Amino acid sequence: MKVVDHIKNAKGTLFSIEILPPLKGQDIKSIFDAIEPLMEFKPPFIDVTYHREEYLYKKRENGYLEKVATRKRPGTVGICAAIMNRFQVDAVPHIICGGFSKEETENALIDLSFLGVDNVLALRGDAIKSEGVFVPEKNGNNYATDLIEQITNMNKGRYLDDEVENAAPSNFCIGVAGYPEKHFEAPNMKSDIKYLKQKVEMGAEYVVTQMFFDNSKYFEFVETCRKEGIQVPIIPGLKPLTTKSQIAALPRIFNIDLPNDFTDALDKCKDNAAVKEVGTEWCIQQSKELKAAGVPVLHYYSMGKSDIIKTIASAVF
């Protein structure tokens, strides 16, 4: 079922999670083990991230360095099928522009359609870590808007190869990313929201936000979106902060602020166990306030840490 239909049919705020494919070489068990304890909260859908290739430099016998491409977390499409089969919930694969030609994207979408996947989260993806700036693949999509155009074309039965006749239309519900504190590359919020609106006008049916730790940022974002005419559901994405190193890393990586009250409490933490406790409690309070405000879904970036998400969900649902 489509994410938007789950939202339409819901009697209250839904619970959902995002998981990462395991590192290459691990089996599916780690995924099942991460989801199993959370099934009691009845997630109608589970997102599975997509990870593009990274470059490693390997030293050759002659001393030269060889640039080698490697994908550390492959398997998104297979994991989606495995989750749907095992738990009878919808899986939402993330589809990214980076590292894919349009043909490769089309092939992945065809596979997903055959597997009965009804939803995709359409993203640009980030730059390769060693490159710093996002560079689209040759014959690939440049922005999420381009990817949305490709998917909506498929939903109309238009494939890249215009020789295909009587093509069956796909039927994907498309979600996109939104940034309550602005995407790090956008010159300002106005510009970022302009492109978010474009994503919706081109066919995105719902938005999932970047993580945030200050609910007022989410509420302001939703208000601005509504004023600008973006009327689709805006699902808040939440992540419990669990380690001291994240206090500096999350703002830098995701262009987000930690509120003063939160950092005051975190400053008093002597070790990671204390940070985890404070971070979990903060996430519970955020969740309760958002749920009371009637958000459609509370979507947790679980990172495979089901124990923490279970503690939060038990306190909130």
Ligand code: FAD
């Ligand atoms: P876009 O919407 O394309 O926006 C990128 C930037 O360009 C923004 O600054 C925007 O304002 C601007 N812009 C947008 N459209 C245009 C246009 N037509 N012309 C000019 N400028 C434009 N990354 C992964 O690699 N894998 C994942 O699985 C993944 N999952 C994510 C899930 C969520 C909920 C979120 C919030 C992010 C996720 N990301 C993931 C990270 C995401 O790929 C990055 O944040 C990326 O830098 C931007 O992706 P986007 O889809 O928002 O890009």
